[in-house]
Amino acid sequence: MPTITKSNIDYDKRNLSDKTLLKLYYNMLKPRLIEEKMLILLRQGKISKWFSGIGQEAIAVGVTMALKTSEYILPMHRNLGVFTTREIPLHRLFSQWQGKASGFTNGRDRSFHFGTQDYNIVGMISHLGPQLGVADGIALANLLKSNGQVTAVFTGEGGTSEGDFHEALNVASVWQLPVLFCIENNGYGLSTPTNEQYHCKHLADRGKGYGIESFILDGNNIIETYTKVKKLVESIRKRPRPILIEFKTFRRRGHEEASGTKYVPKELMEDWEAKDPIENFRSYLYAKKILDPITDETYHNDIKTEIEEALESAYAEEAIVPDESKELHDVYKDFDFEHIKPNKETKELRLVDAISEGLKQSMLKHDDLVIMGQDIAEYGGVFKITEGFVQKFGKDRVRNTPICESAIVEAAMGLSIAGMKAVVEMQFSDFVTSGFNPIVNYLAKSFYRWQQNADVVIRMPCGGGVAAGPFHSQTNEAWFTKTPGLKVVYPAFPHDAKGLLAMAINDPNPVMFFEHKALYRNIRQEVPTDYFTLPFGQASLIREGEDITIITYGAGVHWALASLDAHPDISADLIDLRTLQPLDEEALFNSVKKTGKAIILQEDSLFGGISSDISALIMEHCFKYLDAPVKRVASLETPIPFASQLEEQYLPKARFEKALLELAAY
Incomplete structure (x- = not known):
């Protein structure tokens, strides 16, 4: 057990029970012990990457305990305490970090890039900012459902420079959404210090510009974090509105372990190590005789045992066996298509x-x-x-x-x-x-x-x-x-x-x-006149012919019709794709196999457009049926101009008619 010294953080117990204080301590200790184990495993090459939140546990734990389990939280890399406080089974977390199937992403994403509806957690993506707007959307749903729930979302001080941060705050303010924006100001965005990230004194001051209440909290003080957040979310539930909190804390490990912390002045690191949220809270609890060595040791042993058992379970799990059909199947959610046919009116x-x-x-x-x-x-x-x-x-x-x-x-x-x-x-x-x-x-x-x-x-x-x-x-x-x-x-x-x-x-x-x-x-x-549906992935055969297959969509369909009307001697299948993804490949191949010639018309400029892919598909699947090279017709390789005569030259309508005649004569 560590040596107990006087706390460097001033705690105010207020009306919190000893049971709650011990729960706060336990919930901070658990992610710390997990992280210490993960750093060992990282050095042993048993996990591939780690984003450490050591020294920031009070924020994740305080916010999570202040919310109801039914309320959504959108955490970041350094919020392991959110996941553990929500009591996600450790073997699932460890399986996630090892890319095993018992994780949350089937090996398709790593670390904390996942969410789970079972625990009302929505994980981040590496672009940081989008989750702020997503939190707005969840909060909007809460507002529309009048369910009195709050959504909490995390970002770092670096993420506040992204446009998504400002857009999300503005939308939340305009719509008065019940969302708690939590900024973990931990000193550095990778290696870039805060004085190179923003020029205002406090990030909380940005709330004023959006008409949002804002607060600055000591992110290393678990009691201040928990009690203040609890009070604020109770207020939001009664009177929906956004609130911004800037938590002052520090990142004592690298952005991720490989980057290290050589760029951090030694004195600064020592100052923040002295403010460790767990060591200081432990000292406070000992001084108040709320925590004793036996209980403390029991907490440590229980958590370490849970960690080892969960690791053993994760290690024992078989590695994911690649299954191409499963990977392709899981890109879209299945649903039962209901073909609602129209009435005759x-x-x-x-x-x-x-x-x-x-x-x-x-x-x-x-x-x-x-x-x-x-x-x-x-x-x-x-x-x-x-x-x-x-x-x-x-x-x-x-x-x-x-x-x-x-x-x-x-x-x-x-x-x-x-x-x-x-x-x-x-x-x-x-x-x-x-x-x-x-x-x-x-x-x-x-x-x-x-x-x-x-x-x-x-x-x-x-x-x-x-x-x-x-x-x-x-x-x-x-x-x-x-x-x-x-x-x-x-x-x-x-x-x-x-x-x-x-x-x-x-x-x-x-x-x-x-x-x-x-x-x-x-x-x-x-x-x-009434409601009806049409299925995706079914092209429409507008006209039938024997000699040429015309493939197009959008305005191109009408340009093709005009060309066919002008040249009634051309016998062509005219296929309107209607949906580009999914694509009705069967309709295309059947037509080309019949006609032996294909021309693809798109309004977009040619290079990189969908006509190139369709042409390639026809060459791969219908080559032996072709009597001529596949033609592609598109707009000029320029941005689209304004003047009508330039726009007319840009668009492919006239060029299509010429190409169609050339193909017919081939």
């Missing part, structure tokens, strides 16, 4: 009206569905697709958002974690770049990583032909068809748009739903 709708009607009928079908986007409430969205929605469904479910695409995508993920559905409208698909990270790194990967689906649809008004220039006219589906875990839908007709949108909202996986702006008010069609 139809009315003529424009594409924009069909999308609006489909969205409205989905809102009626799913009372847990929330729509979020810029100007979508009273204004009805820039394309008026949600006009009248706020009057019918209310501002809780039809939510204007600040201009912060990243935080809103993250909030949609949080809603999904809390069991709700979300549709996010990007005002223009071009603006998705501001929310790109959470889409491709959070929504797309969560189910594969820890079986948490993202029940999110992102509507993407896209495309040229409207003289809107480089920032409002892109068709950027290739950014997402490349990303496993996302589904990509791109209808060309009102009927398909309505049925596929209903399907997208029913699908528990993240869906990028592209809507071509130039088609919004130019394409009309008879559409069933």
Whole structure:
């Protein structure tokens, strides 16, 4: 047992019972002893990496004990105390760190990059910032359900420099969300000290700029942390609102063990070692005769025994055997597709009206569905697709958002974690770049990583032909068809748009739903009046022929139709893909095997687009049936220009007709 000296931290017991004080001590001691063991195993090469939280245990334990077990916590690398205080079985934690199946990610991610609904913990991703917006989404679900629950989310002082931090605080403030933002200011972001991270005196001061109450706490004082947080979360439950806490502490080990701490001045390290939260609290408990050597030794022995038994269990578990079919299967969450067929009553709708009607009928079908986007409430969205929605469904479910695409995508993920559905409208698909990270790194990967689906649809008004220039006219589906875990839908007709949108909202996986702006008010069609769904992965054969297979989607379908109408002598299968991920490969191959020729038309620029992949697939699977090289037609390799004559030259409509004639004559 360590030598007991006078505590260097002033504790105020207040009205806490001895039982609670001992529980605080035990809950801090457990992650410390685990970490000490992990550092030994790291040196022995039995684990691959470790992010140490030694010296910061009071924060994780104090916050976790202050919350109810039913309330979500979103921790960071150095919050082992969150996991142990929530009493996750140690053998599962150790299996996680060894990449075993009894962990939480089936060997697909490491260390603390996981979550678990069983313990209401949502793990981080390496990009740090997105979890702050996810916490907003969980807190929004709590607010909408009126369940009186709080969400707590952690970040480091380095993470407060990310845009996600500022977006998340702003959204939480505007919507008055019951979320506790916890900044662990531990002195260094890897090797970068705080004076190179920010210029304000205290990070808590940033709360003032967002109209958020903020507090500074001694992160090494377990009593101060626990009692203050407990008081604050009780207040939030009664009066929902965000609160920001800056915990002053220090990182006494490297960012991860390989990086070391040579950059830390010796005197600074010694000062913080003297403020060790466990050693000081132990001294205090001994001085107050709350803890005695026998009890202390029992705690140590019990925890060490639990650690050794859990390690033995984790070591004994067989290594994961790679199974390709399982890996591919686990990218998307399974669900029972319900093909709801339409009635026979139809009315003529424009594409924009069909999308609006489909969205409205989905809102009626799913009372847990929330729509979020810029100007979508009273204004009805820039394309008026949600006009009248706020009057019918209310501002809780039809939510204007600040201009912060990243935080809103993250909030949609949080809603999904809390069991709700979300549709996010990007005002223009071009603006998705501001929310790109959470889409491709959070929504797309969560189910594969820890079986948490993202029940999110992102509507993407896209495309040229409207003289809107480089920032409002892109068709950027290739950014997402490349990303496993996302589904990509791109209808060309009102009927398909309505049925596929209903399907997208029913699908528990993240869906990028592209809507071509130039088609919004130019394409009309008879559409069933009631609710119906169309399956993903089934292309539509628009026209049948014998000589050429034309493969396209979106506005390209209408350009191809115009070319065929102008050349009735060309006998062609015209395939509208409708969904790009999943792709109806069978329909493509069957057609090409019949016709022997294929031409693929996309509006996006050529290199790296989906036409290249489709061409490669045809070459791999239909080569012996081909009578000519596969042709690809696309827009110019430039950004899309504004002037109408330049845009007309940029778009592939005229070049497609020429290429089609060349292929027909080959």
